[in-house]
Amino acid sequence: MIESWNLWVPGHPKPQARPRVGAGRTFSPKTPWWNAVYLSARANRPLLPITGPLFVRINFYFPGKGGEELPTWKTTRPDSDNLEKAVWDAMQAALWFLDDAQIVSSRTMKLFCGGVICKKPGASITMERAVLVGQAGA
Secondary structure (H helix, E strand, O other), X not given: OOOXXXXXXXXXXXXXXXXXXXXXEEEOOOOHHHHHHHHHHHHOOOOOOEOOOEEEEEEEEEOOOOOOOOOEEOOOOOOHHHHHHHHHHHHHHOOOEOOHHHEXXXXXXXXXXXXXXXXXXXXXXXXXXXXXXXXXXX
């Protein structure tokens, strides 16, 4: 059986802020979304950071355009990779894992909320230990 961990983060998904230079050094500003991910991750983290390779699935839910009963694809900005980076950086800071380089595979979906399936914006995150066919645990 493959170990897995789940996390729900309520809020409006936002991309990772671009690095800035100030006082002679580079830093990445923390957005309200980054803080929401960090706080949810910190409150629900495993006892010890997850080690080894990880497979991550993230569904980002954005406020609906109105009238839809089911979620619909969000094909506009923000870009998926920038959304992922904000989540991975916040979860690493919350000690879910030691380095986002451990994420060897990911699947991300961006959806507008719709009706009964998605009532609130946020992100559903699932992490699993990544195993190759033939390895122990596969």
